[in-house]
Amino acid sequence: MDVFYIITNKLKDKDYVVTNEIKDYIESRGRRCYISEKDEEGHIIPGTIPEDIECGLVLGGDGTLIRAVRDLGDRTLPLLGINLGTLGFLTDVELKDFREAVEHLFSSRPEIESRMMLEGAFHKCCRVNAVNDIVFAREGKVRIVSFNIFVNGTLLNTYHADGVIVSTPTGSTGYNLSAGGPVVEPTAELIVITPICCHALNTSSVILSADDIIDVEICEGRYGRQEQVSLCFDGAEQTTLITGDRVRIRKSDRTAQLIKIRQESFIKTMSEKMKGN
Numbered sequence: 001m002d003v004f005y006i007i008t009n010k011l012k013d014k015d016y017v018v019t020n021e022i023k024d025y026i027e028s029r030g031r032r033c034y035i036s037e038k039d040e041e042g043h044i045i046p047g048t049i050p051e052d053i054e055c056g057l058v059l060g061g062d063g064t065l066i067r068a069v070r071d072l073g074d075r076t077l078p079l080l081g082i083n084l085g086t087l088g089f090l091t092d093v094e095l096k097d098f099r100e101a102v103e104h105l106f107s108s109r110p111e112i113e114s115r116m117m118l119e120g121a122f123h124k125c126c127r128v129n130a131v132n133d134i135v136f137a138r139e140g141k142v143r144i145v146s147f148n149i150f151v152n153g154t155l156l157n158t159y160h161a162d163g164v165i166v167s168t169p170t171g172s173t174g175y176n177l178s179a180g181g182p183v184v185e186p187t188a189e190l191i192v193i194t195p196i197c198c199h200a201l202n203t204s205s206v207i208l209s210a211d212d213i214i215d216v217e218i219c220e221g222r223y224g225r226q227e228q229v230s231l232c233f234d235g236a237e238q239t240t241l242i243t244g245d246r247v248r249i250r251k252s253d254r255t256a257q258l259i260k261i262r263q264e265s266f267i268k269t270m271s272e273k274m275k276g277n
Contacts, residue, residue: 001105004033005053005077007068009060010042012084019059022082022098029106044071053077055105055259061085062174066131066234069117069256078112080105080259089173089186089270092261101261111260115170116189116210117252120233122245129252130233132171136216136247137163137196139228139240144199146219146227151212156193161203163196163229164216166249170256173270175235181205185266191251214249218242 004026008019019035026033037048049072056072056079058065065081081091082098093101104110118130138145147164149156167176172184172192181194182205189210195203208214220243221227231247232238241247 001054001110002031003050003052003054004031004102004105005036005049005056006033007036007044007056007058007060007064007071007079008038009064009084010038012060012064018084018095022057022059022102025099026102029102031106043067046073049075049077055080057082057102058091059084060091062090063235065090065258067236069131070129070234070236074254076255076257078110078257078259080110080261090170090258092259104261105259113187113258113260115186115256115258116168117254117256118166118168118191118249119252119254120231120247120249122231122239122241122247126239128233128237129254130171131168131256132174132234133165133167133176134247134249135163135165135175135230135232135235136218136241137230137232139230143221144197145221145229147195148215148217148219149193149206150215150217151208153213153215156206158219159195159198160200161195161198165192165194165196166214166216167192167194171234176205182207183270189251191249210251212250215246216249217246218244220244 023033037045056077058068058081082093083091120134121127144160147159165176169184169188170186176194179194179196191208194205218229218241226243229241231241
């Protein structure tokens with residue numbers, strides 16, 4: 001690889017000291033490197049990504065990497081995460097090892113993992129993709145909300161809960177894990193449904209095929225009360241749903257392309273990252 005694109009979390013590298021150090025190193029080795037142009041909210045400005053880029057280097061944590069995938073839109077670009085964050089399940093390289101990682105990209109074809117994404121369709125015209133998860137959570141007063149979950153048109157269950165998480169394998173170590181859901185090998189192709197604080201004795205997650213189509217319907221509250229629910233994609237893009245609204249979730253046509261430098265297994269990585277947690 002000869003042409004690189006650095007996507008930086010401004011909060012973790014405010015003066016671009018690390019960003020410029022990596023850019024200078026790449027250019028000192030005879031390659032080209034661009035730095036992403038961001039708006040005031042930290043998103044890549046549409047139309048500013050050069051056409052000849054072969055690889056993106058994402059400086060930050062897992063959230064930065066997820067945002068980068070989303071900001072790229074329909075552009076498929078392999079991304080290498082360089083960890084400036086904390087746990088870093090998605091970021092493959094620690095900052096101290098960036099030179100070794102970049103040299104590897106110069107000299108050989110890296111392994112690229114294709115990670116499944118989800119698409120959520122709602123309000124008839126809105127379609128949004130998610131790398132980690134699509135989350136439904138109650139708004140307003142502290143009370144449970146009822147959710148009908150349909151799979152391929154058949155009612156699977158009605159959850160009375162604070163919310164519902166629909167997760168990819170990549171997102172299984174995020175909110176899904178915190179809510180008691182299963183950890184899934186991230187390159188698998190399946191969908192995990194996990195209720196949040198469900199008011200029932202059986203609150204187990206449900207694991208479905210990646211080919212299944214899921215509909216989540218917001219139910220009427222007690223005494224015919226209209227409920228309000230927050231719909232959130234990857235903890236970023238958010239909208240409000242009301243009683244009767246439905247969201248159709250399926251496997252997205254898009255995938256996240258993540259470069260793997262380290263040869264450690266997911267199990268070993270998870271054990272190291274979660275040690276003491």
